[in-house]
Amino acid sequence: MKRRDFLKATLGGTAATLCTTAEARSNLEPAPEAVGMLFDSTLCVGCKACVSICKELNDMPPVTDNNQQSWDSARDLSGETLNVIKVYKNGDAKTKDAEINGYCFEKRSCMHCVDPGCVSVCPCTAMRQNKVTGIVTHHPDVCIGCRNCMVGCPYNVPQFEYNELFGQIHKCQMCNQAGLERVDKGQMTGCAEVCPTGATLFGPRKALLQEAKHRMQLKPGEIYNYPRGDVSKPYSHHEKEVPAYRDHIWGEKEAGGTSVMHISTVPFDKLGMPAVGDRSAASIAETVQHSIYNFMALPAVALAGLTYVVRRNTDDDNDGGES
Amino acid sequence: MSSHKAIGGRLFSVPFMVLLVIFLIGCFFMFQRFTSGIGSVSNLNGGFAWGIWVVFDVVIGTAFACGGYALAFMVYVFNKGQYHPLVRPAVLASLLGYALGGFGAFFDMGRFWQFYEIFLPGNWNFNSVMLEVGLCVAAYIIVLTLEFAPALLERFGMHGLLKSLNKVLFVFIALGVLLPTMHQSSLGSLLIAMGHKVHPLWQTLHMQPLFALLTALIMGFSIVIFEASTSAVGFGRHSESGLLSKMGKVIVGLLLTFLLARLVVLMLQGKLGLIFAADFASLMFLLEMVLFVIPLVILLSSERRSRGGQLLIAAVSMLLAGSLYRFNAFLFTFNPGPGYSYFPSVSEIMITLSIIALELMAYLVLVKTLPVLHREEHA
């Protein structure tokens, strides 16, 4: 009898919720005036000027390796490094940009995802995406340091200062955090500005995507006039032979896309890019969470049902003189 | 009056002293953590931001603490009043487990001095599974405290307060069923956003909450059986295996659902082949399956089910199975990408051990001084 009541109550609640369940959320769309960067691995000469300026703009000390400080020897992102240039090597590593027996450079910094995992998982809204520019910023004043953003970022971008007692999360904020605000002031990002070859190119996401698609269409061996700085108003150009690009713009679609996009001649899995699908993990997590809870409606309904059942059952216990 | 009583006895027994030593060693490292930072005691890094503190102390520890949840479910919702004797010790164990899980979450918190930010509604991000886990676990610790309060009130003879508490207790018991259902399933949902970093055998996406909930219940029932069997041995008390074996039927249902759903989901996601990949993950998966099947074999036979020793084996196997499931998903087969690896440091392990020691010490002291365990009928 009572078990049936309970089941009825539960099933009723579940059915009611399922009917009003939020639509499965799909990937977010790029912000209307999303800004980003295009990193062309074939243009990067590994000078690390971008690593150096990034440290300077963000007030971070250079990382030294065996006391050899040339520019900066950071090997990976950390609490004091928001941007690194990594090296891909294969075989005798003689030819630049060759997958076999070659080498090339790859930039690592926040991808400024269109559908960012870090923003979705943060309980305290300490990761925020700007509605207009799509830039993802971090706000330590409300951050509790749970580090869910670190595990929820497909690229391991947010980094915690483990060696500080009062540490914080750090990530690239497209040089637009409060106090720097380069993008808001109409400047370009530091790393794009100092890049001598235009390997890191700043600009509106749409224009960058167009530029990337254009490069895919060029014939290898052809001479192309590559822009430097901001794709919509380059401060200079340089001519270079077009390499055999892979027909893949990383960030066009990956997990909903990113505002920082990469192109290369070496497949991205070899450059350490993760095996993300087209659907963002954040969108799946949010769909599941909202279907179950539908903004706290189900818990409320379930509690009412449970309270009713429990009350009847505990009353029975008292009458029945249990134990 | 009360059907429970304190069992009395010496507080500073040998096991207690051993636990105390472990606890004190852990305190040393905890001190270090709160003076020099997380990096000084742990091997956590940029790829493995969650180590054993989150995965063992919180994700697995709270599942161990699901005894109160499992029993509340049985006793009050399905109205099987006869399980009452086991409720109080289970609620106590749950309270301790959750409180220490909460403490674990606190010292793992990178910015512990502003932990309260998660409780300020203005900050809430309703898309975040972590928010739900955090708030729900905090609320459940309060609920467990109130569920356990009668033992304290009885002990200190505060009968007026006890009476009024008993009148509203049903609300908290209902919450005691609802809250763990919510946050235990959410612990699974945490894995969804971790996407490709979770091994495909454990990245079941939409099904994560179901598997987390099932393992929580399975582990919850196991810990009840485990506690009852060991306190029967340890404190020379009457075995309650008669009651326990009845729980077996419920557990069989849970185990069958888990195993079936696990395989069907993997089949639908086209991942069955990975089970036989003969790599570390496939080995872990098979080990996990074996640990889930052992209790099934024991509990399916009514003859084995009624034997205390067999029941204990089943319980231990299920506790290991559930723990391994969560360990595998969150840590053992977790792969954040090239360049990152993690193995807990000695100090990290010691801090976790000291938390467990503290929990056991508190349990020992409280059952000896408060009316927690059921009064023997044939004393």
Ligand code: SF4
């Ligand atoms: S790359 Fe990581 S940190 Fe950057 S926006 Fe995407 S999820 Fe957030």
Ligand code: SF4
């Ligand atoms: S560590 Fe801070 S920013 Fe990252 S998810 Fe937790 S509260 Fe949010």
Ligand code: SF4
């Ligand atoms: S945009 Fe600014 S913060 Fe980000 S990598 Fe470039 S220089 Fe560093």
